[in-house]
Amino acid sequence: MPIVVGFIPTKEGRAALDRAVEEAQLRNERLIVVSSNKGGENFSRDVVQFDDELEKVTKDLEARGIEFDVHGLVRGNEPAEDLVEIAEKQNATLIVIGLRRRSPVGKLLMGSNAQRILLDANCDVLAVKPN
Amino acid sequence: MPIVVGFIPTKEGRAALDRAVEEAQLRNERLIVVSSNKGGENFSRDVVQFDDELEKVTKDLEARGIEFDVHGLVRGNEPAEDLVEIAEKQNATLIVIGLRRRSPVGKLLMGSNAQRILLDANCDVLAVKPN
Structure with a gap:
């Protein structure tokens, strides 16, 4: 059953991702990266950077050779809602x-x-x- | 470097202990069980039950064959203080x-x-x- 990690491009988000990779390797489980952005008025300004960040994460995870999915969500939810919902659906x-x-x-x-x-x-x- | 678990005799405390045992086995690390009781006026009434609980925990951990220590602390601290302090001292x-x-x-x-x-x-x- 997979491990879900919430990713944001901050040092806290990167620490969570690094640790989640270690846990996925230790337990031999798939990693699901959830990057949830609420969206809204100023979103279009950030969208390019947001995509770039997820692309970097994807390349990094490919290089580490683990099984993973990346979900970039923009659907008006708080990140907490998206994370908890995906974790439940995926039986994390x-x-x-x-x-x-x-x-x-x-x-x-x-x-x-x-x-x-x-x-x-x-x-x-x-x-x-x-x- | 060890894993520290806060133990109280409730279903939450037992869930934490069970999971901590699994983590210690998975990582092949020593487990440090911290049972912190602030003490105070009504403490003497509970002390027998408190000792009994820690004895049960000790027997259970011995049966599971992992390396562990049990610390029963009564020194006027909040459990959070004791846990964080022990984790730091032990480099958890x-x-x-x-x-x-x-x-x-x-x-x-x-x-x-x-x-x-x-x-x-x-x-x-x-x-x-x-x-």
């Missing part, structure tokens, strides 16, 4: 997400997407921080 | 915690211990739900 055993590090001084609250995924996912969730 | 690669399922109607917020562990841990955190 694990969702991997990136979390921001709390700053030494700041009281960082958990992002609403991370919190929703952790609470709503039927499967286990691995929360990864960038190095 | 992973902390496993149990999370409650969100009820279909209820808006369950994440417990403060879970949220603190997720935000404060230096290592990855695997959040597990009971079946």
Whole structure:
């Protein structure tokens, strides 16, 4: 049963992807990369960069020789909804997400997407921080 | 580098322990079970049950044939503090915690211990739900 990872082009998103690849290799499972963009007014400006990023991810995963799918979704959903829905449909055993590090001084609250995924996912969730 | 699991005698705590055992076997790592109780006024009433539970856990882990330690801590800390501190001292690669399922109607917020562990841990955190 596959592993689902939420990808965004930030250091947190890349950390989640790297770790998800390791988990997929360790468990010998297929990896499903979900890049969910809510869309909306300013979306067309970002769409080229978004496509470029997913192409880079695809090439990187091909080079690593694992079985994978990449889903780029733009359908007005919050990323949490897309991730949880795909994980359920695909019977995933694990969702991997990136979390921001709390700053030494700041009281960082958990992002609403991370919190929703952790609470709503039927499967286990691995929360990864960038190095 | 070991895997740290927070244990409490609830279905969430047991789910976390079971999953942590699987992860320790998969990665061939030592498991550190941390059972942290803040203590305080009513603690003496619970202490016998608390010891019994940890003894059961110890026997169960011995039967499964994995390398492990059990730490029963009562030093006035929140469980989150104890877990994060031990994970850091032991250079853990992973902390496993149990999370409650969100009820279909209820808006369950994440417990403060879970949220603190997720935000404060230096290592990855695997959040597990009971079946």
